[in-house]
Amino acid sequence: MLGTDIAIDLGTSAVKIYLDGKGIILNEPAIVAVNVETDEVVATGKEAYAMVGRTSDKIDVCHPLCNGVISNFDMAQYLISTYLKKISNSKVFMPRVVVSVPCQITEVEKRAVVDAISAAGVRKICLIEEPVAAALGAGVDISTPHGTLVVDIGGGTTDMAVLSLSGIAISRSVKIAGNVFDEAIIKYIRKKYNLIIGQRMAEEAKKAIGCVYPRKDLSNHRVKGRNAMTGLPQWADISCDEMLEALIEPAVQIVRMIQEMLEKTAPELMGDVYTDGIILTGGSAQIYGIDTLISKKVKMPVNIATDSEICVALGAGKAIKFIDDMENKGYGVLNPLSAAY
Ligand SMILES: Nc1ncnc2c1ncn2[C@@H]1O[C@H](COP(=O)(O)OP(=O)(O)OP(=O)(O)O)[C@@H](O)[C@H]1O
Numbered sequence: 001m002l003g004t005d006i007a008i009d010l011g012t013s014a015v016k017i018y019l020d021g022k023g024i025i026l027n028e029p030a031i032v033a034v035n036v037e038t039d040e041v042v043a044t045g046k047e048a049y050a051m052v053g054r055t056s057d058k059i060d061v062c063h064p065l066c067n068g069v070i071s072n073f074d075m076a077q078y079l080i081s082t083y084l085k086k087i088s089n090s091k092v093f094m095p096r097v098v099v100s101v102p103c104q105i106t107e108v109e110k111r112a113v114v115d116a117i118s119a120a121g122v123r124k125i126c127l128i129e130e131p132v133a134a135a136l137g138a139g140v141d142i143s144t145p146h147g148t149l150v151v152d153i154g155g156g157t158t159d160m161a162v163l164s165l166s167g168i169a170i171s172r173s174v175k176i177a178g179n180v181f182d183e184a185i186i187k188y189i190r191k192k193y194n195l196i197i198g199q200r201m202a203e204e205a206k207k208a209i210g211c212v213y214p215r216k217d218l219s220n221h222r223v224k225g226r227n228a229m230t231g232l233p234q235w236a237d238i239s240c241d242e243m244l245e246a247l248i249e250p251a252v253q254i255v256r257m258i259q260e261m262l263e264k265t266a267p268e269l270m271g272d273v274y275t276d277g278i279i280l281t282g283g284s285a286q287i288y289g290i291d292t293l294i295s296k297k298v299k300m301p302v303n304i305a306t307d308s309e310i311c312v313a314l315g316a317g318k319a320i321k322f323i324d325d326m327e328n329k330g331y332g333v334l335n336p337l338s339a340a341y
C-alpha cells in the first residue's frame, strides 16, 4: 500500500474514501459514539448510526462535521484515522490525499481539515472544491472554456457553482440540505399531530415518501414517536402531500439561491448553462421532484447525475492524477486542485 494515493470526501452525513485504481472503498456515516464518563469511543460509522436516538445517558452520539466543516476537531481526527486504518492492510500507509472542501469555507476551516488529515499520517494533502469534484465525478469535461452549472445537495450544505476551464467562475453555498429536510419533517409532524419523532425516523420517512413536487404514486408511511402532551407512544400515517407541505419551503430556498447565482453569472457562461442544463449531485438530489421543481422555476433542463451521492468522492478520486502536476509545475490554470499542503 505504500505510495498509494486516495481521495476523501469528508461529508456532513458520510465519509467516502476513494482508492486510486480501485474506486470507492469506504462509505460510512460521519458519526462517533462516545462514553461520556470515560471519553472513550464506543463505536464509529454504521455502528454509531444504529445508536442515534437510542443511546443511554452514558453514551453521546457526536457528528464531528456540521454543515460541511469540522465542528469537533478531536472526533473528526479520530474518525479519519480510524477509516484510514480500516482501508490500509499494511502498517506503512502514507498516502497522498485529495480532499474535497465546500467552496466558501474560511482559511481556519480549511486548516482544520488539513490538520485533522495530517494527524493520520499522510505524505501530502491537496484540496479540491466540492462543485469541481462533483462535476468531474458526474463525468463532465470541465477543462474547456464552456460553462457547466453543478448543484451538490448533500446532508449539511448545498454547494453550487458555474465552472469553466477547470475553475469556478461563480459559486454559492447554503446551509440547507438533507439535515434541514429532516428537521422540517420533525417540525411539521410535531405541529400537525403533536407527535415528537426522532431524526432517524424523519430521515427514513424522507427517503420512503419525501417529495418537493406533487407525487401521487405512493401509499402512506407510518412514523412512530411520543405524544408531546401525554408523553405516551403514538404513531401517524403520513402522506406524500404532507411531505410536500413540510419540505417545499427549504427546497424553494435552494431554488432561490440558484436563481440568485444565475443573475450574477456572465452572459456567455449563462448561454452554455442554458443549453446544457443543470447537473444535480449529492445524496439529497435523490429527493423526489427536486429536478422538476428546479427545472420549472429556473426554466432550464435539470439532470440528476448517476450515483449522485458519491459524485464528489469519485471526482476527487479522478483528480488524484493532478497531484504530480501540482508538485512539478505549481498550480497551473487547468489543474482542478485548489491548494496543496
Ligand atoms: N433517496 C433519498 N431521498 C432523499 N434524501 C436522501 C436519499 N438518499 C440519501 N439522502 C440524503 O442525502 C444526504 C447525504 O448526502 P451526501 O452523502 O451527499 O451528504 P454529505 O456529502 O455527507 O454532506 P455535505 O456535502 O453537505 O457535507 C442525507 O441527508 C440523506 O438523508
Ligand SMILES: [Mg+2]
Binding pocket: 009, 011, 012, 154, 155, 282, 312
Ligand atoms: Mg458532500
